[in-house]
Amino acid sequence: MQNVQRCVRTIEYSSGESVDFQALVEAGSPVILKGYVRSWPLIQAGLRSSDDAMAYLDSYAIEKTLTCYVGDSDMDGRFAYNSDITAFNFRSEQISVSEFFRRLKIKSREGGDHLYI
Numbered sequence: 001m002q003n004v005q006r007c008v009r010t011i012e013y014s015s016g017e018s019v020d021f022q023a024l025v026e027a028g029s030p031v032i033l034k035g036y037v038r039s040w041p042l043i044q045a046g047l048r049s050s051d052d053a054m055a056y057l058d059s060y061a062i063e064k065t066l067t068c069y070v071g072d073s074d075m076d077g078r079f080a081y082n083s084d085i086t087a088f089n090f091r092s093e094q095i096s097v098s099e100f101f102r103r104l105k106i107k108s109r110e111g112g113d114h115l116y117i
Contacts, residue, residue, distance in 0.1 A: 015039035061097035069116040
């Protein structure tokens with residue numbers, strides 16, 4: 001078996017530093033811009049806690065519903081078919097972003113249904 005290594009260049013950035021995106025695109029190879037978005041409010045909230053990140057995102061949410069897929073706790077997070085392949089092992093619901101985050105918080109504390117949007 002041939003040993004294949006992936007070479008991805010990593011560029012370290014500090015807050016506010018400019019990036020020459022055109023040059024990166026023209027180079028035609030993948031690159032990791034490490035630290036580039038660290039100062040963004042969502043990233044800062046997420047570094048504090050997942051609750052802070054959800055609260056930040058929720059502050060921009062509109063009251064439109066979205067489709068959320070819900071699977072029982074015994075599905076091990078695998079959204080697929082049931083054991084006899086006659087139906088899915090999850091159901092869909094229309095919920096708001098706020099409701100999705102509320103359920104995620106409960107799941108992180110108490111376990112329960114798997115959620116996917």
